[in-house]
Amino acid sequence: MVKILMVCLGNICRSPLAHGILESKLPSDKFYVDSAGTANYHVGDSPDHRSVAVAKSHGIDISMQRGRQFKVSDFNDFDYIFTMDDSNFQNVIALARDTKDIAKVKPILEMDNQSNFSYVPDPYYGDMSDFEEVYSVLNQACEALSQQLQNVAQ
Numbered sequence: 001m002v003k004i005l006m007v008c009l010g011n012i013c014r015s016p017l018a019h020g021i022l023e024s025k026l027p028s029d030k031f032y033v034d035s036a037g038t039a040n041y042h043v044g045d046s047p048d049h050r051s052v053a054v055a056k057s058h059g060i061d062i063s064m065q066r067g068r069q070f071k072v073s074d075f076n077d078f079d080y081i082f083t084m085d086d087s088n089f090q091n092v093i094a095l096a097r098d099t100k101d102i103a104k105v106k107p108i109l110e111m112d113n114q115s116n117f118s119y120v121p122d123p124y125y126g127d128m129s130d131f132e133e134v135y136s137v138l139n140q141a142c143e144a145l146s147q148q149l150q151n152v153a154q
């Protein structure tokens with residue numbers, strides 16, 4: 001099983017979408033996908049209703065996900081850790097114990113060389129159009145990522 005963790009700040013807007021989108025593109029017998037936030041603000045919470053709605057409009061149900069905080073043992077439990085923006089990246093790297101941990105962490109948009117974005121913008125203080133934009137950025141990145149992951153897992 002290849003294990004992938006999506007990380008943002010709150011684990012209610014961006015990483016739940018990345019989690020649901022990537023999971024929908026990969027066979028569940030070979031890949032396990034999860035998400036977490038670097039902060040503890042929303043532990044136990046459902047994803048933001050706007051992320052739930054935008055995912056649902058694209059045929060993906062993320063309503064059963066619950067917020068959790070990133071923890072050091074995630075470096076043991078996951079093969080790949082993808083961050084949404086530079087702040088998430090720095091916060092995860094700050095918890096790394098060694099170069100093996102650091103090597104697992106990558107900004108998700110580094111996996112998509114066609115992206116017009118350098119990081120996934122935080123839509124929390126935005127409106128539905130910001131959530132649509134995040135969905136589109138993540139869908140394209142997860143499509144590229146799923147192809148790369150399926151190549152290495154073969």
Ligand code: 4NP
Nearest residue numbers: 008009010011012013014124
């Ligand atoms: P996320 O968005 O990191 O994409 O889940 C946020 C969610 C909550 C907060 C900030 C960003 N907050 O400050 O509570």
